[in-house]
Amino acid sequence: MSVEPQGMKTWSKLATNKRRPSEYEIVTTNLQTRHRHREQAYELSPAPDLAMNQWYKENVFDSPLQHHDWEEFRDPDALIYRVYTRTQDVQEDYIDGLLDEHNEIDHDASLSAEWLDALERLYTPRRYVQSALQLGGAYLLQIAPASTITTCAGFQEGDELRWLSRTAYRTQELKNAHPTCGFGIKERTYWEDDPAWQGLRELLEKSLIAYDWGESFVAINLVAKPAADETLRELGAAGRHYGDHLLALLVDNQLRDSDRSRRWSAQLVGFCREVDGNTAVIDGWIEKWMPLARTAIESYCDALPESEGAAASAVARVEAFHRSLGLKD
Amino acid sequence: MAMLKMEEWYDLARETNWTPSYVTEDELFPLPMSNNFDIPVSTWESFDEPYKVSYRDYVKSQRDKDVGAYSVKAALARSDFFKKASPHWKALLALHFSAVCWAEFHSASAFGRMTRFSRSPGMRNMATFGTLDEIRHGQIQIYFAYEFLKHDGVFDWCHKSSKTENWIIISLRHALDDIAHTRDATSAAIMLNMGLEQSFTNLQFVALSADAAKCGDHSFATMLQSIQTDEARHAQIGEPMVRIMCENGKKAEAQQLVEIAFWRMWKQFSALSGIGMDYYTPLEHRENSLKDFMDEWVIGQFGRTIEALGLDLPWYWDYLQYDISTFHHAQQIGVYVYRATQWWRPIACVSPAEREWLESKYPGWNETYGKCWDVVIENIRNGDFEKTVPAPPPLICNMCGLEVSGIAGDHWKSVDHQVELDNRLYHFCSPVCKWIFEIEPSRYKGHASIIDRCFDGTIGTGPDDFYEYMGHSFAERGVDGYDYEWIDGYDTPQRAAE
Numbered sequence: 001m002s003v004e005p006q007g008m009k010t011w012s013k014l015a016t017n018k019r020r021p022s023e024y025e026i027v028t029t030n031l032q033t034r035h036r037h038r039e040q041a042y043e044l045s046p047a048p049d050l051a052m053n054q055w056y057k058e059n060v061f062d063s064p065l066q067h068h069d070w071e072e073f074r075d076p077d078a079l080i081y082r083v084y085t086r087t088q089d090v091q092e093d094y095i096d097g098l099l100d101e102h103n104e105i106d107h108d109a110s111l112s113a114e115w116l117d118a119l120e121r122l123y124t125p126r127r128y129v130q131s132a133l134q135l136g137g138a139y140l141l142q143i144a145p146a147s148t149i150t151t152c153a154g155f156q157e158g159d160e161l162r163w164l165s166r167t168a169y170r171t172q173e174l175k176n177a178h179p180t181c182g183f184g185i186k187e188r189t190y191w192e193d194d195p196a197w198q199g200l201r202e203l204l205e206k207s208l209i210a211y212d213w214g215e216s217f218v219a220i221n222l223v224a225k226p227a228a229d230e231t232l233r234e235l236g237a238a239g240r241h242y243g244d245h246l247l248a249l250l251v252d253n254q255l256r257d258s259d260r261s262r263r264w265s266a267q268l269v270g271f272c273r274e275v276d277g278n279t280a281v282i283d284g285w286i287e288k289w290m291p292l293a294r295t296a297i298e299s300y301c302d303a304l305p306e307s308e309g310a311a312a313s314a315v316a317r318v319e320a321f322h323r324s325l326g327l328k329d
Numbered sequence: 330m331a332m333l334k335m336e337e338w339y340d341l342a343r344e345t346n347w348t349p350s351y352v353t354e355d356e357l358f359p360l361p362m363s364n365n366f367d368i369p370v371s372t373w374e375s376f377d378e379p380y381k382v383s384y385r386d387y388v389k390s391q392r393d394k395d396v397g398a399y400s401v402k403a404a405l406a407r408s409d410f411f412k413k414a415s416p417h418w419k420a421l422l423a424l425h426f427s428a429v430c431w432a433e434f435h436s437a438s439a440f441g442r443m444t445r446f447s448r449s450p451g452m453r454n455m456a457t458f459g460t461l462d463e464i465r466h467g468q469i470q471i472y473f474a475y476e477f478l479k480h481d482g483v484f485d486w487c488h489k490s491s492k493t494e495n496w497i498i499i500s501l502r503h504a505l506d507d508i509a510h511t512r513d514a515t516s517a518a519i520m521l522n523m524g525l526e527q528s529f530t531n532l533q534f535v536a537l538s539a540d541a542a543k544c545g546d547h548s549f550a551t552m553l554q555s556i557q558t559d560e561a562r563h564a565q566i567g568e569p570m571v572r573i574m575c576e577n578g579k580k581a582e583a584q585q586l587v588e589i590a591f592w593r594m595w596k597q598f599s600a601l602s603g604i605g606m607d608y609y610t611p612l613e614h615r616e617n618s619l620k621d622f623m624d625e626w627v628i629g630q631f632g633r634t635i636e637a638l639g640l641d642l643p644w645y646w647d648y649l650q651y652d653i654s655t656f657h658h659a660q661q662i663g664v665y666v667y668r669a670t671q672w673w674r675p676i677a678c679v680s681p682a683e684r685e686w687l688e689s690k691y692p693g694w695n696e697t698y699g700k701c702w703d704v705v706i707e708n709i710r711n712g713d714f715e716k717t718v719p720a721p722p723p724l725i726c727n728m729c730g731l732e733v734s735g736i737a738g739d740h741w742k743s744v745d746h747q748v749e750l751d752n753r754l755y756h757f758c759s760p761v762c763k764w765i766f767e768i769e770p771s772r773y774k775g776h777a778s779i780i781d782r783c784f785d786g787t788i789g790t791g792p793d794d795f796y797e798y799m800g801h802s803f804a805e806r807g808v809d810g811y812d813y814e815w816i817d818g819y820d821t822p823q824r825a826a827e
Contacts, residue, residue: 030489031471051361165385
């Protein structure tokens, strides 16, 4: 006789849950190995002998942001890979449709010279913003202390590449329609030298070197990304005044992805706030990073045409997002 | 459709490097996360992925793939495949899923390292897809494994094993952490993609899926094939990286990275896939041995690939040929005799017919490893079950975490390759594991093997302490998957003679 095995209703680690586990919980929890030993996140020499163990110890185990069980975090969207690709495929179909339709009606030929100048200076260089946010997501996912956080950050990184790609696509279309403009040529120069961009570049560069995992999460997901997104929203709004409905619709769709980032980020903040002291830590980091964000928003929005009050509106929306986190209760 | 073709805009999506001025380059790309190997950034920017895909096409093709794979999964839920599957196949499924679900998910972070800390924009985009792929591979495999949980509790280890201190899990974590998770972005890209994805995943996924299809497990086969198509795409990150290194005076460094990674992964695949292919796959479904696959896919194909890239064959290539025919046979003995330390139900797989197959594939097997099994078999036939479990603990390699073995038989002589450092004696199963240690002792010297932990006080000396440390309840200690009934094959001829 072979051995008769005994089955189980669910993973032992989920057995104490009151509810039947969802597919999300079944496939996303407890898949990470590194958050076990303070000196030895990775199975080699402990810190400080192995630099990567030292890095993880300093930036995760010794972070001011603490929780007794990070694995208990859950994405409010319960997003899994096969739903992510299905959802984004539908969204990309929609974007393809937008681009196709506007190309058919020769949309880019109808844009005014004044607006083309704005697009060249303030829209197409945004692929560098997307690249910086792609790097930010990639850091968060590799340093996060639980697989449920890594998964959220992974999809966010995918989103950043999505819009990096679509921005490159539009850059080429605009270049084809207006070969004498600087599309596809001058983006890096604008990004590195134009005063409109320097606030965002400073914010993003500095937030990318906030290597403490908690501060990285706050600096990128609660401050830099929302700030960048709110400048994008103002760009889309300006586009509507110049008849660039294509840009406005692209921005609307991009902000759907950003809303998902804000949902899981807010959930993670709420999860952190279960632990005494974390509220002050997060609030302190927001206070630290917001001056750079305000400057970034102002320098960008002040360069937008037909956008009086844009900077104040954008800042107010970032602040409203922070208020929604309940940190000042 | 008035749409641009991908090649018209693709290069713009790879022009994303800029010169930071609010922070320094070294702050943005610090050690130990980033390493340029003194090659100019402009050269790294020339990275050109052989296989190009856009985000748009990625989500479309991946969605389609999942529709196919998950429909097979739904069919699996309705079938009684698992109930009918032999202990052979159940052991193979339990071993595979418990090792790969977290390991693949973990790789998402390695690709994250490549994205964040590499200077090659094209590679960063490819690695972003790599991250998404690995999230997929963790999720799809653990979901398939979950289907078996209601039949058999050993599949709980597909979920819990990631954080346990089981000795096999320690061994696998050590190897993956070494090549992918504790290296800078450039090294990780070369080591993970050349040393694992391009060399061995074929072995695990293509070979195993062929075996699965023959066993009637079409869900497993379909899923494995679907995963392999992702691996084949993102594995291509490795080649341009190696080419850039070789063309810029860093061949020796690239060579060493590939040699370390390949060997570390060989040891894991030798034990896991080797046992899976040459023992756990039901005999009637076996065609090719581990050696057959290694000769074709690795010695042949991978060898040609690295030579075409400008690298040399690893210095240990001759020793590898010896190891291919030997190491996993000894590991199978160890896994079986120390079966209580496994979470699944190990099986011996040495019935007379299976021995005949092993002898045909590995001439001399009966005179070597077979002799060891003769003793095990004799003890089982005499009812001396306790004698089938060795009293002394095995000697564990301080690099690969697997047993120091050698070739069994009348002249069994296991060679313990040793290094003494800071008044500690380190043991290695092979000259290659020892060589890796000596390249950079500080990386490895502070790690304790499972046996070291028994002697340094980490693990208590009580009868249950060892198992509790590894995360095994009493019910989670492996027992013979056939409850020794395989021994009947030896009794039948004897009875006939009587």
